[in-house]
Amino acid sequence: MPAAGSSWQVGGHEHAPAPYRGFHFPAEIIIEAVWLEVIIPPRATLVPSNTADTAPTRRDRHIQRIVDTGRMSWQAETKYGRRSKGETAMARYKGILGDRLHARSLPAQQAEAIIGVTALNRMLDAGRPTSVRSA
Incomplete structure (x- = not known):
């Protein structure tokens, strides 16, 4: 688990999706998020690991599910589209309001984020257009 204030890094490489890179997370968020399952789809040229038959990893299980049901079914099962919506929202927030919060204290940062999301x-x-059904 990353230390408080650090970004998601393994072996010196950042592994967060692009919109989240460069963000630093407080310990409270990291501790609360340990139960989350990060799902990154394997590439089209997917190859299971050497231990896939004896001790499959999470990636191996996802690969097998893609082979069994197809990529689109796998994406529907894992609700992969939610990731795309989250990435789009973060990219929109950072593109319009900036890459960082300007307030110094946590309560002020929370208020700044709420104001930004509301805007x-x-x-x-x-x-968004107002759609009305016509008979």
Whole structure:
């Protein structure tokens, strides 16, 4: 588990999805997130590990499921589309409001984030058409 204030790194390489790279996470968030299962789809040229038959890893189990049911079914089972929505939201937030919070204290940062998300939601609502069914 990463130390408080560090980014997600393994062997000196960042492994967070692109919109989250460069963010540093407090210990409270990291401790609360240990139960999450990170799912990154294997490439189309997927190859199981050498121990896939005896001691399959999580990646091996995902590869086998893709082989058995197909990539689209696997994405539906793992709710992979949620990741895309989360990445899009983070990219939108960072693109419009900046890469970092400007407040120094945690309560002020929380307020700044809430204000930013509220502003983005209002922008989305303003651009969304109102659809009315006509008979």
